[in-house]
Amino acid sequence: MKTRIILLAAGVAALAAAPLALSDGLVNAAISMLIAALFACAYNLLCGYTGMLSFGHSAYFGVGAFATVHAMNALGGAGLLPTPWMPLAGAAGGLLAGLAAGWFSTQRTGAYFAMITLAIAELLHAIAPQLKDVFGGEAGISTMRMPAWGLTFGSTVEVYYLTLAWVLASLALLYLLTRTPLGRLALGLRENGHRLRFLGYDVHRIGVLIFALSGMFSGIAGGLQVLSNESANYVVFNTSLSAAVVLNTYIGGVHAFLGPALGAALVTFFGYAVSDLTQSWLLYQGALFVLVIMFMPTGLAGLLALTGAFARRHGPRAVAPCAGLYLLAGSACAAATVFLTELLQRLFSQDYRSLAAAAGAGDWPAVELFGRAWSPMGAPTWLTPAALLALGWLCWRAGSAAAGRLRDAAPATQDPAAGAMSERRLT
Template sequence: MKTAFLCVAAGVAALLALPFLLSQGLLNAAVQMLIAALFATAYNLLCGQGGMLSFGHAAYFGVGAFATVHAMNAVGGAGLLPTPLLPVVGAVFGLLLGSIAGWFATQRTGTYFAMITLAIAELVHSLAPHLKGLFGGEAGVSSMRMPAWGFDFGSTTQVYYLTLGWALLCVALLYLYTRTPMGRLTFGLRENSHRLRFLGYDVHGLGTAVFAISAMFSGVAGGLQVMSNESANYVVFDPSLSAAVILNSYIGGVKMFLGPAFGAAIMTFFGYAVSDLTQSWLLYQGILFVLVMMFMPTGLAGLPGMVRRLVQRFGFAQVMPLVALSCGAALSLGAGGVFLVELLRRVFSQDYRAAIVAGNDWPAVTLLSRDWLPGSPITWLVPVALLAVGAALAWLARRRRAALEAAEAVDAAAPTALEADAIVKEGLA
């Protein structure tokens, strides 16, 4: 517990110091990471803790966004709703829509629940372009952050601290919720809702409440998005946003409280940093999701815990070679895969085919600041060699893990010194 508290305190201190360490462009990316982390944490209350997989959580994010932007235009960031408190409007409208939608959706469970949430989100998404008075059509609705509490909120640094304050407050409230009796019952929904019903609990009412609370905090995230961008467009209802929060949550790890926040922050930064370098960044995100689901069911946030358990089980000196082999395999396989994908993408692009037609030759492809000839065997040997090395390291890592488990089994089966003495004495007698 003390270690977890120190890690959280160190993380908060690092977040507070970011404006002094990053440029304005990277600080704006940090704002988007905080918003995505809050959205994923709110979604995880429903999916990871409540066991209810929603395919349409962008609806509540979007409603919170539009409610906040209309409040910004209506009150001007003054009076009872100064600019720092405007995300409360997003929370209220997210709660209202979440209560209504949750009442219908939680009538069913499993696949039927997921389909109902998808249908509700698609309904809102299809209506938004036609309700121009509410959603502004293709142009959307714009506003401006107004001064309040001695701040003008004109700089990215002030917007960052405003977003950070709301994100920390909401994440803390969500964590405190998990420590309440209702939070414990939420875990019961995931584990065995039939048992809760047998014990006399109103399962439908509990599911509706969990859905509404998750939607409320999603509305706060939508409000913060508007505070950052000073505008809202019906694109926030797009199904891709609902898909993104699901991917981010599972990549981070839905069984850990901060896992989805970690996954959302990592993938948001990944998209910000890599989208300018390659058009295939969504492909890499999908590949990462598949690999996490296949080999790391606890998500990326579960890796430190996995290593800690291995150290407790086998010892530090025995585990470090296994970790080194695994990291080497991941790096080599990743480098080989990226090289191959980028090379194939360039070779099969329309521009490259046009260059072949114009020159009747296979021109060189620029990759990693170097020209590679697609007709040369060396060009294709590089990714093949990287993939082969990665596969070999992965095989060695599996062998190392199997050897450690076999040695542990032998040690467990071998009698202790006292047991051996007892066996000898019994034999002599």
């Protein structure tokens, strides 16, 4: 527990000091990462803790965004809701929308519940451009951050600290909520709703409350986005945003409280850093999601927990070579995948086909990739990714063998079941 507190305090301190070391562009990216982290944790309250998979959570993010933009335009950042308190309007909008939609959605479970949530988000996305007084049509609604409490909120750094304060406070409230009787009932609803009903609990009411609270915190995230962008557009209801929060949550890990925040922050930064470098960045993001679901169902947070358990059982010094081999294996396979993807993307592009047609039949122009020219007919072009894949496979086998030796050499005085599950997952 003490280690967790120290790590949490170090993380908060790093977030507080981040603007001192980052450029304005990276501070903007950090704001987006914080908002995505809060949205993912709010979604995980419904999906991870309660077991209700929603495919339309962008609806409550969007309602919170528009509630905030209307409040900013109506109140001008003064009166009862100065600029720092504006996300409360988003919270109210998300809560009311969550109550209304949750009452209908939670009448069903499983795939039927997921389809109802998707339909609600699609309905809002379809009608929003038509309701110009409410959603501003296709142009959306613009606003402006007004000074309050001696701050102008004109700089990116001030917006960052305001966002950080709201995100930390919201995450603390979400964590406390999971420790309340309602949070425990949410876990019970996920594990066995029929038993809860048999014990006399109103399962539908529990589902509606959790749905509404998830919508409320999603609305706060939407309000923070409005404070950052000073505008709201009907595209916030797009199902791509709902898909993104599902992807972020499962990549991070639905069974760890901060797992979704980790996944959302990493995926958001990945999109910021890579989207300008390659047209295939969405493909990489989707491939990462597939790999996590297939081989790491507990997400990145689960992988870190398993690695930590393995290290505590055998010692960090003994585990370091295994971790290094696994890391090298993953890096080599990732490099081979990126090389092949970028090469094939260029070979099948319209520009390359035009160059090949101009060069004449049988002549394949070289492809510029990673600072050098690669001939499509040259052996090095295809041997390079093959060698990287072979290296990755060898390192993976070596890492698995080293982990197996550690497991076999475990002292007999230790409980043989204490880390067996972690070790089997790692090997």
